Every structure is written in structure tokens, then in C-alpha cells.
Amino acid sequence: IIAPVQVPTAFGGTDQCMLMTFHDLTPLRRAEEMRADFVANASHELRTPLAALSGFIDTLLGPARDDPKARARFLGIMQAQATRMARLIDDLLSLSRVELTAHVRPEAHIDLAPLIKQVADGLESLARDRQVAIELDLPDSPAMIAGDREELLRVFENLIENALKYGASGGRVAVSVVAASVADGGSEYRVAVRDFGPGIAPEHLPRLTERFYRVDVGDSRSQGGTGLGLSLVKHIVNRHRGRLLIESVLRKGATFTVCFPPVKS
Numbered sequence: 001i002i003a004p005v006q007v008p009t010a011f012g013g014t015d016q017c018m019l020m021t022f023h024d025l026t027p028l029r030r031a032e033e034m035r036a037d038f039v040a041n042a043s044h045e046l047r048t049p050l051a052a053l054s055g056f057i058d059t060l061l062g063p064a065r066d067d068p069k070a071r072a073r074f075l076g077i078m079q080a081q082a083t084r085m086a087r088l089i090d091d092l093l094s095l096s097r098v099e100l101t102a103h104v105r106p107e108a109h110i111d112l113a114p115l116i117k118q119v120a121d122g123l124e125s126l127a128r129d130r131q132v133a134i135e136l137d138l139p140d141s142p143a144m145i146a147g148d149r150e151e152l153l154r155v156f157e158n159l160i161e162n163a164l165k166y167g168a169s170g171g172r173v174a175v176s177v178v179a180a181s182v183a184d185g186g187s188e189y190r191v192a193v194r195d196f197g198p199g200i201a202p203e204h205l206p207r208l209t210e211r212f213y214r215v216d217v218g219d220s221r222s223q224g225g226t227g228l229g230l231s232l233v234k235h236i237v238n239r240h241r242g243r244l245l246i247e248s249v250l251r252k253g254a255t256f257t258v259c260f261p262p263v264k265s
């Protein structure tokens with residue numbers, strides 16, 4: 001930016017000078033690029049089920065018109081694709097809502113143990129389908145944090161559902177809540193979701209919370225995934241001033257730990 005300014009001189013008058021200020025636009029450009037990438041990725045992800053739907057509509061109007069068996073099969077696939085689109089739109093909206101409120105700290109007092117029990121109960125039927133046992137290790141005394149109930153439900157639903165989907169071969173998922181001391185003399189609550197499945201290779205770990213990042217896109221799609229779950233988890237945890245830690249050993253499983261400061265009384 002260049003602007004003329006009047007500068008006082010040593011003799012009491014003023015001189016006209018040109019003032020030049022330089023702004024580093026790199027972070028702005030980067031944010032712009034990330035936004036453009038996100039829009040491109042989101043459009044691509046939405047276009048995939050849409051293309052499948054429109055292909056099946058053509059087939060139903062054409063070659064499969066008088067074939068009731070094919071019709072029933074194609075309608076089933078179309079229903080799955082429509083569900084996929086709806087889930088994607090849901091996740092995109094949740095992500096943008098969390099981003100918009102990132103600076104506001106949620107304040108409701110929430111006890112973590114019953115919340116996690118509620119999530120585990122809700123996922124019982126998926127666990128049965130996958131033949132996985134959900135083992136809970138919850139404290140008897142309240143583990144209170146300041147939070148947003150719906151967002152916290154979303155965090156633990158995502159983490160436990162991922163453990164059930166991707167770590168099913170391990171046969172069990174362990175969820176624990178513990179109070180732990182931290183370096184500054186304070187304490188925090190740590191919720192760990194651990195599975196004993198195939199785990200995640202180290203090169204993927206730093207990128208898992210990126211939007212649309214998936215270790216295996218085909219695997220994620222077949223599990224009904226959108227690639228937005230962990231990104232949403234990270235944003236919600238940040239808004240709660242918490243931390244998300246991801247550890248994994250290949251063929252031994254993965255542990256996702258969320259740490260929250262306790263509520264200030």
C-alpha cells in the first residue's frame with residue numbers, strides 16, 4: 001500500500017513523504033487455496049453419488065423398464081447413494097456450523113461418563129452386526145467438563161463408530177475415561193477409544209484429520225464414510241479447548257484419545 005503522508009521536519013514545518021507498507025499475503029493466499037480445494041473436493045464427493053443416481057435412472061427408464069428384479073436391485077442401490085449424499089451434506093453443514101462458532105466456548109456442564117454410555121448404547125446394534133464387544137471403563141464419580149452436548153455426542157459417535165468399522169477384526173473396542181495430571185499442576189479428563197484391528201500406517205497419522213482424507217477411499221465408501229468425521233472431531237475438540245491424540249501400531253490397532261480440561265467450579 002502506498003500513501004502520501006505529512007511528516008514534521010526539524011525546522012517546525014512539514015514535508016510530504018510517501019509511506020509504503022508491506023503485508024505478507026501468504027497466509028491469506030493459503031486460506032484462499034484451502035477454501036478452493038475444499039469446494040472442489042466437496043463438489044467431487046457430491047458428484048459421485050449423483051452420477052450413480054442419474055445412471056440408474058437412465059437404466060430404469062430404458063433397458064430395465066420391464067424387469068422387476070433388476071428394478072428392485074437398482075432402487076436399493078439408488079437408496080444407498082441418496083443416503084450417502086444426505087450424510088455428506090449433513091457432515092458438511094456440521095463442519096461449517098462448528099467453524100462459524102469456533103471462537104465461542106461452550107458452557108453447559110456435562111458429565112462425560114453417562115454421555116459415553118449413551119453413545120455406546122446407541123451403537124450396540126452396529127457392534128452386534130460387526131461382532132465387536134464394546135468394553136466401557138468409566139469412573140463412578142462425575143467427570144464434569146464445559147461443553148456442548150450435541151457436539152460431544154458427535155465426537156464420541158464418530159470415534160467409536162470408526163473403531164467398530166475399521167477395527168472390527170480386533171473383536172473388541174475399549175472406551176475409558178480417566179482423570180490425569182498435566183504438567184502445569186492441573187488435571188484433565190482423557191477419553192480413550194481403542195481398537196485392536198489393523199491399525200493405521202504412521203505416514204497417514206498426521207493427515208487423518210484433514211477434510212476428505214481417507215487411508216483407503218474404497219474401504220471408507222463401502223463403510224458409508226464421508227472422510228469428514230475426524231475433521232469434525234478435531235474442530236469440536238478445539239472449540240472445547242481440548243486435544244486429540246492419535247496413536248497406532250500396524251496390525252495391533254489404533255487409539256484415539258480426547259483430553260478436556262475439567263469444568264472450573
Ligand code: ADP
Binds near residue numbers: 199
Ligand atoms: P470416514 O468417514 O472415511 O470414516 P474419518 O474422517 O472418520 O472418515 O476417518 C478418516 C480415515 O481414517 C478413514 O477413512 C479410515 O481410513 C481411517 N480411520 C479412522 N479410524 C480408524 C481406525 N480406528 N482404524 C483404522 N483406520 C481408521
